[in-house]
Each structure stands twice: as structure tokens, then as C-alpha cells.
Amino acid sequence: VWASGLRSEIKRPMRKSLKYLIKTDDSFFHPSTAGGHLLKQSQREWLQAAKQSSVSKQVVAIRHLKFDEQLATEQESLLLEKLRSPDRSIVLHSIAAVESLKLASQPVADELQLLVESRDDEIRAKALMALTKLGQLDELTIGLAAKMIDSSVRYVVFVGVFALSSLESVPDPVLRAAERGFVRAIQSCDYEFVGLFATALDRWLDDAEPRFEQLFQDDEPDCLQIAVDALRNVREQAVTAG
Numbered sequence: 390v391w392a393s394g395l396r397s398e399i400k401r402p403m404r405k406s407l408k409y410l411i412k413t414d415d416s417f418f419h420p421s422t423a424g425g426h427l428l429k430q431s432q433r434e435w436l437q438a439a440k441q442s443s444v445s446k447q448v449v450a451i452r453h454l455k456f457d458e459q460l461a462t463e464q465e466s467l468l469l470e471k472l473r474s475p476d477r478s479i480v481l482h483s484i485a486a487v488e489s490l491k492l493a494s495q496p497v498a499d500e501l502q503l504l505v506e507s508r509d510d511e512i513r514a515k516a517l518m519a520l521t522k523l524g525q526l527d528e529l530t531i532g533l534a535a536k537m538i539d540s541s542v543r544y545v546v547f548v549g550v551f552a553l554s555s556l557e558s559v560p561d562p563v564l565r566a567a568e569r570g571f572v573r574a575i576q577s578c579d580y581e582f583v584g585l586f587a588t589a590l591d592r593w594l595d596d597a598e599p600r601f602e603q604l605f606q607d608d609e610p611d612c613l614q615i616a617v618d619a620l621r622n623v624r625e626q627a628v629t630a631g
Contacts, residue, residue: 432457432464439467444476451482456490465492472500480504480512488519498525505533510540514548521552531556535563538570546570546582554589564593572604575612580619587619 395403430438432455439450451471454464468490471483484504487497502525504516517534520526526534530552537549553559553567571586573579591597597620605613 428453432460436460436463436467439471444479447471447479448482451479451486454486454490464490465494465497468492469496469500472497472504477509477512481515484512484515484519488522491523493523493525498523498527501525502527502530505530510542510545513537514545517552518548521548521555526552526556531559531563535559535566538566547585550582550585550589554585554592556593558593564590567593568600568604571616572608572612575605575615576608583615583619584622587616588623591620591623 430453435450435453439447439454441447441450451468454468457464468483468487471479472487474480474483484501487501498520501516501520501523505513505520507513507516513533514537517530517537520530534549534552537545538553540546540549550567550570553563559567567586567589570582571590574582574586587597590600594600598617601616601620602613605616
């Protein structure tokens with residue numbers, strides 16, 4: 390009934406899409422049951438739903454997975470398979486599920502590490518974020534995170550810095566990459582990234598301020614002042630949080 394009140398340019402594509410969903414059964418909604426009971430399935434039923442051929446049903450099922458001790462092995466096995474899926478949306482939601490369920494086994498870490506090498510920016514960023522939160526960064530992924538700092542995609546840079554800043558120390562090539570990113574952020578007045586880089590550098594350097602003086606010795610004095618102010622803000626926030 391509500392559809393009859395829609396404007397024609399909205400109504401036509403809506404009805405076309407609805408007919409497609411009814412024809413393919415590619416939806417968890419069923420008018421006869423209002424679809425509500427389908428979202429109250431047990432974890433075992435969600436596991437079975439995730440094995441269906443419909444991509445959208447797999448995605449819905451994956452999104453509803455919650456850790457179940459009795460099904461932990463089956464859940465991990467399923468998500469390992471989904472992480473290898475050729476379908477982008479399934480991979481992305483599987484990464485999120487792995488992080489949510491805190492699956493930090495070596496086989497899961499291995500699959501995520503492979504995804505960090507993906508050409509898809511969102512996949513590699515989400516995979517690196519999951520590895521970071523699961524405490525599963527290794528030498529290879531640390532190097533890949535450093536390369537992300539040079540990306541032209543903003544959220545890829547953010548995840549790279551986030552991952553690296555979780556470490557107490559980093560190799561010199563990674564440190565140099567972070568310093569280059571810090572300089573770029575200040576020169577472009579990107580204050581969000583200035584703060585992120587300052588936080589990471591302050592963690593890795595024994596005495597960050599003299600190093601900042603070296604980095605900005607050929608720049609305008611304002612650049613060094615921004616760097617020093619960012620460092621002081623980071624330390625003040627740490628004291629307040631502590």
C-alpha cells in the first residue's frame with residue numbers, strides 16, 4: 390500500500406527490484422512471515438545460511454555470526470573459506486566477522502596477511518586493521534603497512550599509521566617512511582594526520598623534538614612549530630588519559 394504513494398521515478402525501479410528478489414528468492418524478507426523469525430536463527434542455522442549460493446544471503450549470515458564455543462571450529466573453518474571467496478563483498482564482511490569473533494589463529498592470520506597484499510584498497514586496509522586489532526602483525530605486514538603510508542587513498546594511509554603506531558618500535562625503513570608522511574601532512578596542513586604521525590613518532594623515538602628540528606630545518610619555521618605543538622598535544626593527551 391505504501392508503495393502506491395511513491396513518485397513514479399522511484400516506484401518503477403522499486404517494483405522491478407522487488408520482482409527480481411521474489412523471483413530469485415535472494416532476500417531474507419518474506420511477505421507471508423514478515424521475515425522476522427529468519428533474523429532470530431541459531432548460530433548453527435546462520436552457519437548453514439552462510440553456505441547458500443546467494444551472495445546476499447551469505448553476507449547477511451556472516452554479519453550475524455557471533456562467537457559460539459561449541460561451534461568455534463566450524464565458524465573458523467567457514468570464515469577461512471569465505472576469506473578466499475572471489476566475491477569482494479563476502480571477503481569484506483568475512484574480515485569484519487573474523488575481527489568481531491576475535492579469531493586470532495595462525496591459519497586466519499595467514500589468510501589476512503595474504504589479503505593485505507590485495508590490489509583492492511578497501512580489502513587490504515580492512516585486513517591490516519583486523520590483523521592489528523588481533524595482535525597478529527608480522528615482519529611482512531609491517532613492511533606493507535609502511536608502504537600504505539605513501540598511498541594517495543586517505544583511509545589506506547590512516548590504517549597504515551594506525552597499524553604501525555600499535556608497535557613499540559619499528560625498523561629504520563619504516564621509521565623513515567613515517568617521517569616522510571609526517572612532513573607531507575604538515576606541509577599540506579592535514580592536522581588529523583599530523584596528530585597521528587606525531588603519536589607514532591613520539592612512541593618510537595627516544596627524543597622526538599631534536600629529530601623534528603632536523604626534519605624541518607629546510608622548511609618554513611611554521612612547519613617546525615606545528616610539529617612541536619603536535620608533539621606537546623600528544624603528550625598532554627597521554628597524561629590526561631593516564
